[in-house]
Amino acid sequence: MPKQKIRNMDAFSAVCGVSRPTLSKFFNDPDSVKRSTRAKIEQALAKYDYRPNIYAVNQNRQITRNIGIMVPNLADPFFSEIGREVELACHDAGYSPIVLSSHGRPALEARNLNLLRSLKPAGVLLAPFGRISDVNMVEKFAKDIPVVFFDANIDGIGEAFVGTDNDQSMDLMVEYLCRSGQPPCLFEMKSPLNPNANKRRHAYLESMQRHGFPAHIHQASGEGWDFEAIGSAEGGRMLSENAFPTNTVLCSNDRLAIGMLSAAYSLGLRVGHGSNCKLRIAGHDDHPYSRFTCPSLTTIAQDYKEIATRAAQTLFAMIESPESGAERGKTLLDGKLIMRNSA
Incomplete structure (x- = not known):
């Protein structure tokens, strides 16, 4: 029965x-x-x-066990991976994670913040767009609800941030490229959506100056989250025009680099560090697909699991010990150079 x-x-x-x-x-x-x-x-x-209904039970508590997790685009494998690690950290600590994606749209980020507020979360782990976010809304949200920013932050907002040290990681890559061949040009988006792109540009400029080489920045036109398509179209155009004064191109993220690898192949340019290669290409992030490109992509690995764990533990401490400031502030983790065949 x-x-x-x-x-x-x-x-x-x-x-x-x-x-x-x-x-x-x-x-x-x-x-x-x-x-x-x-x-x-x-x-x-x-x-x-x-x-x-666990969420309904939580709504009736003064302090819920719900944790909001918001990323700018869950379709991006980088954010899928880091979002997965954050979600698992919440499960392991006995919290109920609510994962939301803004799908590359700042207006949806604002809408998701309002949705999270209505769910009365104990806290939120937020990877924001940055300069194109509704900064006033994010600031008010972070004052009302415990928030830990991860991957990217907004200067002056919030009590805690966990991410990769772009100064360290870009300098590590620039140093390697300079000592192993011609110094790198930087290939980036003209209007980047993620604040890390701006930080990486500044880090590139400072590193090139320290190493005594002129900096060359080349910006791709185009908007949105289709980085591979933009990298292929704009990178291919620049390669065809011989726009790069050296044979080494450092892309501000791996997805742009993957697009440029495609463009180089279409133009018959051999990529790598052998004597018969015409071009070296490197990226940043250790995108899940970067090891499977042809040639495999030299890049900087971010420690997804450590970023997720540190961000989650910081948020749990803010929730469970609100008077303690020991776990707050900015936590920057070193990137790791991954040397593969493209550079």
């Missing part, structure tokens, strides 16, 4: 003879109620078809 369906906690309370507050305690932590009460609830669960 099918079990009788119970639709809400009030009805389940009536059939099992346990108060609603005690049921809420049980569903949050079974060991928090007496053994005899726990047995009574478990017997009722075996008899009736009922599962609580």
Whole structure:
């Protein structure tokens, strides 16, 4: 015989003879109620078809166990990977993660912030667009709800940020490219969506100056999140026009570099560091596909798992010990040089 369906906690309370507050305690932590009460609830669960709506239960608490996780574009494998790690960290700590993507649209980022506010999250892990975000809205949100920024931040907003040290990582790549061949030109978006692009440009300029070489910045026209297509079209155009004064191109992210690799192949330009190669191409981020390009892409690896773990632990500390500021501030992690065949 099918079990009788119970639709809400009030009805389940009536059939099992346990108060609603005690049921809420049980569903949050079974060991928090007496053994005899726990047995009574478990017997009722075996008899009736009922599962609580965890989000609804959370809404009735003064402090919920919901954690919002928002990224600019979940279709981007970089954000899929780092979002997955953050989500797992929340699960492991007993929180209920709510993952949202802004799909490359700043207006949707603002809408998602309003949605998260209505869900009364205990805290939010946020990778913002940056300069094209609704800065006033993000600032107000971060004042009202514990927020840890990860991957990218907005200067002057929020108490905590965890990400890669772009100064260190870009200098590491520039140093390698300079000592292993001709100094690099920088290939970037003219109007980048992510604030890391601007930080990497500044880091490139400073590193080239330290190494005693002139900087050459080449900016790709185009907007949106189709970095491979932009890298292929604009990179191919610049290669055809011999726009790069050296044979080494450092792309501000791996997706642009993947597009440029495609353009080089179409133009019959051999990429790599051998004597028969005409061009070297490098990127940044260690995109999940970068090891499978042809040739495989030299890049900077960001420690996705460590960024996720540090960001999540910082947020949990802010939620559980709001008076302590020990875990707050800016945490910058070193990037790792990954030498492959493209440079």
